[in-house]
Amino acid sequence: MSSEFKSSESNFVQGFTIAAIATAIVPEQGSVGIVRLSGAEAFAIAQVIFKAPGQQQWESHRILYGYITNPKTNERIDEALLMIMLAPRSYTKEDVVEFHCHGGMIAVQRVLQLCIASGAKLAQPGEFTLRAFLNGRLDLTQAESISDLVGAKSPQAAATALAGIQGKLAQPIREVRSVCLDILAEVEARIDFEDDLPALQLQSIRTSLIHAIAQVTGILNTADRGELLRTGLKVAIVGRPNVGKSSLLNAWSRCDRAIVTDLPGTTRDVVESQLVVGGIPIQVLDTAGIRETDDRVESIGVERSRKAALEADLVLFTIAADQGWTAEENLIYDQIKARSLIFVINKVDLPGAEMVIEQVHNLTQGRASIVQTMVQTTTQTATQTTAEQTVGIEDLELAILRTVNQGTTHLGNLDFAINQRQSSALMNAKTALEQVQVTIDNQLPLDFWTIDLRGAAQALGEILGEDVTESVLDRIFSRFCIGK
DSSP: OOSOOOOSSOSOOBTBOEEEEOSOOBTTBOSEEEEEEESTTHHHHHHHHEEOOTTOOOOTTEEEEEEEEOTTTOOEEEEEEEEEEOTTSSSSSSOEEEEEEESSSHHHHHHHHHHHHTTOEEOOTTHHHHHHHHTTSSOHHHHHHHHHHHTOOSHHHHHHHHHHHTTTTHHHHHHHHHHHHHHHHHHHHHHHSGGGSOOOOHHHHHHHHHHHHHHHHHHHTTHHHHHHHHHOEEEEEEOSTTSSHHHHHHHHHTSOOSOOOSSTTOOOSOEEEEEEETTEEEEEEEOOOOOOOSOHHHHHHHHHHHHHHHHOSEEEEEEETTTOSOHHHHHHHHHHTTSOEEEEEEOTTSTTHHHHHHHHHHHHTTOSEEEEOEEEEEEEETTEEEEEEEETHHHHHHHHHHHHHTTSOOGGGOSOOOOHHHHHHHHHHHHHHHHHHHHHHTTOOHHHHHHHHHHHHHHHHHHHTSSOOHHHHHHHHTTSOTTO
16 A cells, blocks of 8 residues: 555545544543644654753653643643654654643643644544554554454453454465465466466365465454454343342442332333453343333333343343243233343242243243342342342353354454454455356366456455555544544
8 A cells, every 4th residue: 555645535644744632531530641743743843832941852762851832922831741753663654742741631632732733733533543554554454453452342352452453363364365366476377478387286276275265264253253342242131120120230230220129110211331241341231121001201211121122132031030920021022032032030039930930941942041040139228229149140141151152253262353344355355266266167267267366365455455445444544533
């Protein structure tokens, strides 16, 4: 990919010095905020607005102490540190400077505005990483993995993203692309100099293609798991009122997320909690009890519960052992039975649990997981609930992981994972390689081989960024945060 990147379609224009806040800014929180500049004028802008007292050396890879000052008014904007990283030893391979300011919103915003007033341009989302890619600092898989690492929702997701940054995804893709290009070179040589070269070793080529397709298939198998790590799982706790849904959420999340009382219909809206189970980020939704009601507010909550159940990736159908399976459970089950489902038999320390479990087994013929939990709660006030016992939570998490892992590779075996864009390109590459096999088997002319070999190489090159359009780059980097 050329280092020159400018088009009417693109939001990115190389040549300008860009600036952005590179840290998350929260009002009245955060001890340090960073403003980053990259480009030919970055160092000059720093020299204009940063005053370093004493005999500090303005050299690459040094940190200077001083004050950020408005050159027009001599007003001190902030006391800060200046980090200097001159090209090519920087993230973008351009001159980069960073002002490490006081945190919060005001200080860094004032510093950013001063940088823009001094000649910098406000960076677009992902523009720093785009420049790193265009300048050969990163390939496209590494750039996308940086975005995944910044947005990781679990340690496993972060580890998988880090593997991509370290090139563990790019390496096997480069190997397959190299095989394609080697075979293509052999074929094209025979087309141009057929009389001067020995015949192609068909068996060797067939073996190489089989191995290449197997590699591509193995990488493709990480797509679903990678998507799960990136986006997580939405789990809805569903059931009629007073079966222990809110108590289950509180015990599972180990905090009082939901109000618990003995009054039916206490939960009027969907309550969310963010958890991580087996490396998978999970958004747990505690829903209002589903029942027919004349209460207008409660009926809105019930409708939201039904919607949450239909939109969730997994439904936890909660049943109280002491109340048993009733006609209301039948109505709820009819609405959610098409969903991926786990039955949660709650309050199993009370009589009736065995009968409910048998009813569920007979109803589903063992197709759905059944988890027994015992969540005993002591309600002190309407907003203070203490979960005294959480038997069965570990079994619940294992049931969720079994449901998620059916027919796929376990998360623990993932070293890297592809995204949807990469998956689409790999599917194209696999189809092209399989077509080469068909072409060979049908003894078609060598010119037909080259069409699909080029197609496979191009698809693999799109993943690495070696053969990619500007519109694709726009789409990828526009999803980045500003400042990265």
